[in-house]
Amino acid sequence: METKRSHYYLIVDLEATCCNNGTIPRHEMEIIEIGAVMLNRATWEIDSEFQQFIQPVRHPQLTAFCTELTSIQQQDVDQASRFPEVISNFKEWIYSSFPHYVFCSWGNYDKKQFIQDCAFHNVPYPFGSEHINIKEEFSEYLGVSKRYGMALALNELGIELKGTHHRGIDDARNIAAIYRQMKTQKPS
Incomplete structure (x- = not known):
């Protein structure tokens, strides 16, 4: 019987309210999409997916920049739950x-955003202390100090970006493809 906490890699990618003119300070950004996949550590296949939009409360009107970047529309968040x-x-x-997973994301942003939103909404942080920063592991995998963005990492591995970049569920799937290759193939 498998009892290891990390039987699955819970790979999460968040999208949040954002702007390009300083009208939404970093500490007021809110999650507007959770995209997540469960990557099975034994088969390296995605066993399940989760995607939901979230209605922001601090800055309920999405900026044009945010909509253009993420492709998330105002009606997507207006119709969403909080x-x-x-x-x-x-x-x-x-x-x-x-029940046996480890929380993973590309960088530390997603973890910090979850902590921030949980605190703001007075909701307990849902993950333990363990978190895998796949972005850091990717640099170690290549043996370089450079930090890659997700799209550049896909390109470096010869993997086609699938879906829409800066959409939580699509980015989670793409990060899973990167992690699968990192864990099953030696760097070239």
Whole structure:
């Protein structure tokens, strides 16, 4: 029987409210999409996916910059539930089928944004202290100090970017493809 916490890699990518003119300070950014996949450590296949939009409350109107960057439309977030309900759905998805996982993301941004939004909404942080920064591991995998963006990392590995860049669920799938290759093939 498998009891290791890391039987699955929970690969998460978040999109958040943003702007290019300073009208939304970093500490007021809010998650507007959670995209996540469960990458099976034994098969290296994605066993399940989670995607939900979130209605922001601090800056409910998406900026043109945010919409252009993420392709997330105002009606997507207007019709969405708020953070406490979505995080509850997310936890239910995780714990109903995948109790043995480790939280992973491309860089530390996603972890910090979860911590910030949980604190703002007075919701317990849903993950343990363990977090894998795949961006850091990717540089180690290549043996370089350079930090790659996700799209550049895909290109470096010869993997085609699938879906829309800066959409949580698509980026989570692409990060899973990077991690699968890192874990199953030696760098060239």
